[in-house]
Amino acid sequence: MNDVLHKLPEFAANHLALVGLFVAILVALIATEVGSLFRKWKALTPAGLTQLINRDNPLMIDLSASTDFEKAHVPGAKNVAMSQFDPENKDLAKAKDLPVVLIDKDGRTLSKPAARLVKAGFSRVFVLDGGTAAWQGAQLPTAKGKK
Incomplete structure (x- = not known):
């Protein structure tokens, strides 16, 4: 040495x-x-998201392209186009007290939308680390189609 x-x-x-x-x-x-x-939002593993779903019934927003969302998404997630994502929207503002989970195809483009949610006053913001690909990789069930 x-x-x-x-x-x-x-x-x-x-x-x-x-x-x-x-x-x-x-x-x-x-x-x-x-x-x-120091960031105000937390990353979740697929197992962590499963626990959050079972415990708190979060609002899950999938920011994937609609074609990717239709192929496979986390059951219960709502698809919103990244260009249409607005944390100041009055419908979304009603959910400020709920945990909000952002999901996309691979988890790479969620830090800015998560920061926007925090800035808009959401206190419990989460991101699915690895996105839908990680969810599928953990062999968890997926839904197909527009809903």
Whole structure:
């Protein structure tokens, strides 16, 4: 171990690009983790969503494209086009006290809509981590069609 520590400065000097890339990745990873600690919404696993459904009957909003929603979605989810998603909508505002779960095809585009819900005054906002793909991957039942 002591030998490795003595060779580390030499390695770093000979491989500046690798060391720089490592530092950049490390900083990005730390920033992502710190950001997730301070955000006002929570990510759920499929098992966590199942527990929330059984316990609190949340409002589930699927922001997937309608064609993806029709192929497979979490039972009970309502499809809303991303372009039509408005947390200030009077119908949605009635659900401010309910837990709200945002879902999409793969869970990649939900951080901004979740932040908009929090900004609009929703206190219990969740995102299905991995989206419908994670739900299917956990071999949980899906629904098909428009409803």
